[in-house]
Amino acid sequence: MSARLRRGFFDRSVHEVAPDLIGALLLVNGVGGRLVEVEAYHQTDAAAHSFRGPTERNAVMFGPPGFAYVYRSYGIHWCLNFVCERKGSAGAVLIRAIEPTVGLATMRRRRGTSDQRLLCSGPGRLCEALGVTGTQYGLPLDASPFAIFARSGAVDVVAGPRIGITKAADLPWRYGEKGSRFLSKPFPAVAAAAYRST
DNA sequence: TGCCCGATTAACT
């Protein structure tokens, strides 16, 4: 049985935390699955919501690491982030896709589809499947309704350019599990850098 | 106050 992640896990650079999250188990109110795709956002990164300084929306990013940053995307969808980077460097990791494993019936009902591959393959989709909304904004990641467990075995992690951004679009700060069928999009075969993580 | 646009998705052609 793998260990439940404590807040200290997130008290590191987003570039360390993001690849370490691949293969971890994320549950929200007992529903969720295995993390297969995330993206890192650093404060010095023009694509990060924290780039222009604190506002009402991104305030939690400027607080201590280990908390949830939830925001509305395109006025329609919710997106879930894990706040990282203590010491004034406001960063977060965007949760982009999970392999659904726990609470499949609940996720199918919330999503309105039985296609397991489309349940949680995308930041908006996984929030809908896991029931994440603005009510989880600012909540600690090591307490209910969240439960996150470290991966139990070695995982092949690949990195590539992030999705859906126009600023700093060249930075390879998207991380995923190599070959997963549950990615929101495949990684570019040529550009992707691969490495093995334990 | 007004305007533009976005860390998206699903339903089109």
Next chain:
DNA sequence: GTTAATCGGGCAA
């Protein structure tokens, strides 16, 4: 491949 849906944040005026 293209586009509508839908609305708050951020910036100019």
